[in-house]
Amino acid sequence: MPQQIKRLVTAFAVFILMFLVLQQVLKPNSFGKLGHYRAMAIQENEARELHYAGSARCTKCHDEMHTDKAAGFHAQLQCEVCHGPGLKHVLYADKFKDGKLPDSLKLHKPDTRKECAICHQLNAARIKIVFDTVNNSMIKQVNALKHNLVDKHTKEELKCIECHNPHQP
Amino acid sequence: MVQHIQDLYEVLSKVDGYVYPNEIELNWSILIVLYPYITGLVAGAFILASLERIFNLHVLRPTYGIALLTALSFMLVATMPLISHLGKPFRAYEIMITPHLTSAMAIFGFVYLWYLMVVLLLEIWFDYRRDMVVWAGETKGLKRFLYKVLSLWTTDISPKAVALDKKLGYIVTVIGVPSAFLLHGYVGFIFGSIKANPWWSTVLMPVIFLFSAIVSGIALVMLVYIVLTRIRKLSIDMACLDMIASYLFYILIMDFVLEGLDQIHRIYEAEESFEVLHNLVFGRLFFTLFIMQGLFGTVIPLLTLGTLQFYKPKALIRKGIYLVVSVLILVGIFFMRWNVVIGGQLFSKSFYGYTTFKIGLIGTEGYLMAAVWLIVPFLILSFLLWLLPPWKKHEDDPDVQVN
Numbered sequence: 001m002p003q004q005i006k007r008l009v010t011a012f013a014v015f016i017l018m019f020l021v022l023q024q025v026l027k028p029n030s031f032g033k034l035g036h037y038r039a040m041a042i043q044e045n046e047a048r049e050l051h052y053a054g055s056a057r058c059t060k061c062h063d064e065m066h067t068d069k070a071a072g073f074h075a076q077l078q079c080e081v082c083h084g085p086g087l088k089h090v091l092y093a094d095k096f097k098d099g100k101l102p103d104s105l106k107l108h109k110p111d112t113r114k115e116c117a118i119c120h121q122l123n124a125a126r127i128k129i130v131f132d133t134v135n136n137s138m139i140k141q142v143n144a145l146k147h148n149l150v151d152k153h154t155k156e157e158l159k160c161i162e163c164h165n166p167h168q169p
Numbered sequence: 170m171v172q173h174i175q176d177l178y179e180v181l182s183k184v185d186g187y188v189y190p191n192e193i194e195l196n197w198s199i200l201i202v203l204y205p206y207i208t209g210l211v212a213g214a215f216i217l218a219s220l221e222r223i224f225n226l227h228v229l230r231p232t233y234g235i236a237l238l239t240a241l242s243f244m245l246v247a248t249m250p251l252i253s254h255l256g257k258p259f260r261a262y263e264i265m266i267t268p269h270l271t272s273a274m275a276i277f278g279f280v281y282l283w284y285l286m287v288v289l290l291l292e293i294w295f296d297y298r299r300d301m302v303v304w305a306g307e308t309k310g311l312k313r314f315l316y317k318v319l320s321l322w323t324t325d326i327s328p329k330a331v332a333l334d335k336k337l338g339y340i341v342t343v344i345g346v347p348s349a350f351l352l353h354g355y356v357g358f359i360f361g362s363i364k365a366n367p368w369w370s371t372v373l374m375p376v377i378f379l380f381s382a383i384v385s386g387i388a389l390v391m392l393v394y395i396v397l398t399r400i401r402k403l404s405i406d407m408a409c410l411d412m413i414a415s416y417l418f419y420i421l422i423m424d425f426v427l428e429g430l431d432q433i434h435r436i437y438e439a440e441e442s443f444e445v446l447h448n449l450v451f452g453r454l455f456f457t458l459f460i461m462q463g464l465f466g467t468v469i470p471l472l473t474l475g476t477l478q479f480y481k482p483k484a485l486i487r488k489g490i491y492l493v494v495s496v497l498i499l500v501g502i503f504f505m506r507w508n509v510v511i512g513g514q515l516f517s518k519s520f521y522g523y524t525t526f527k528i529g530l531i532g533t534e535g536y537l538m539a540a541v542w543l544i545v546p547f548l549i550l551s552f553l554l555w556l557l558p559p560w561k562k563h564e565d566d567p568d569v570q571v572n
Binding site: 002003004005007008010011012015022023026027028031032036123 | 186187262263265266267269286291294298321322323324325330333334
């Protein structure tokens with residue numbers, strides 16, 4: 001075999017061997033056990049801190065809100081969409097029987113125009129009618145910068161929730 | 170209270186119409202523009218070198234070595250824009266050690282590796298092996314050591330061994346041409362196969378990418394050749410330059426026609442995405458598409474090179490024209506990549522709106538970072554030209570023996 005071929009074959013063999021060794025060294029241990037991913041990723045995800053409790057859990061204590069909501073346009077919305085993640089609230093609220101929860105456990109009460117506008121702000125390009133197939137309704141759009149902005153009598157700024165019950169808008 | 174709503178409006182002020190929340194900011198910025206641009210320069214430069222070798226176009230001989238070293242310089246940097254774009258660049262190797270066969274990007278790693286290791290490095294090695302052995306005998310110190318390492322400590326430069334080098338080099342070139350097509354066709358495929366994006370999703374994309382790559386690679390080698398002869402204070406080989414220019418002209422015509430076909434196809438089909446793309450092209454992309462890519466990058470070079478096919482002014486004027494045309498084409502192809510990568514992210518996949526793109530000077534996705542990855546290949550090229558000067562190759566004395 002000519003000299004240059006011998007050297008080339010050796011160089012390529014060394015390169016491929018190095019690649020295979022590095023692959024074995026660097027590949028995560030649990031890779032490939034269950035599929036084309038790190039099997040440990042499942043445990044790692046399971047170990048992550050939970051934040052949300054789910055509407056079913058909210059209903060256990062706040063059944064009157066649930067009854068309101070179930071009859072209105074927001075029936076399909078999860079409570080935590082507006083009130084924020086509530087698992088800590090659920091887990092520890094029972095320990096404060098007098099109802100005086102510390103601020104860290106209190107859930108957010110959205111009452112600003114900004115928060116309603118996230119879904120309901122008028123947008124010329126947004127499809128005008130989005131049917132909620134369950135309630136056979138649509139997401140109403142208003143111009144939050146103009147729609148009843150100021151109370152005509154008090155001259156103070158009006159909040160959306162002063163006219164609309166957020167649980168049954 | 171109104172302030173809060175104003176804040177919301179401020180965020181949305183960069184948006185026209187309706188876009189999904191994850192479309193407001195562009196995920197792929199200038200570094201992802203550079204990736205197909207640099208890869209294209211590699212493929213194009215290599216194909217120019219192959220023309221000389223496969224089709225025996227000896228008139229192109231002065232640019233053969235330059236084209237190969239240019240291709241290698243840019244190839245070594247081709248993945249760097251991608252890696253520096255990553256949030257966790259030190260995990261970049263994972264795509265190679267646990268590749269998934271259904272991942273287009275993972276397979277690109279192997280297409281890249283094949284092209285670098287089996288095509289480019291091998292061809293350059295066979296081309297330079299004898300010279301490296303000779304130079305190892307003529308030089309001292311670090312340079313001598315480098316030549317010895319690079320030639321893999323071979324010493325055989327007998328006519329038989331050199332003939333074998335040439336034969337094997339030729340075979341590598343023959344394999345190299347389809348490999349170069351594969352490399353850049355693959356980059357086009359990565360964009361063309363994204364069916365959710367109507368601006369990218371066309372089967373013509375790999376072909377368009379390939380031809381624009383050849384155009385940009387030839388223009389780059391032409392520019393490097395002109396600048397290099399100027400720096401070395403040598404007279405330029407006008408027959409070679411004229412030949413490169415005529416190839417550039419023909420390939421540019423094909424590139425123009427292919428892109429035109431793609432647009433005609435889109436216009437005639439007028440799918441549901443047509444309106445949003447139409448407004449994109451005449452709105453946010455007007456300057457980069459019609460002015461930079463179309464006028465400066467295609468029409469002016471086409472007319473100029475076309476005129477030079479019939480009318481040949483003095484050599485000095487032609488040289489100046491070639492210099493300007495090569496720069497225009499390089500800029501034009503850069504904006505072609507820009508229009509694909511950035512353009513594809515400026516419109517909402519709801520087809521109801523547009524976002525805007527603003528690029529900063531500094532930061533990992535800024536102009537400076539992009540400039541670094543465009544300058545580094547030229548530094549590598551300077552080093553390679555110092556180490557492996559094509560003009561010092563012992564072309565005419567095959568019997569030269571190592572000292």
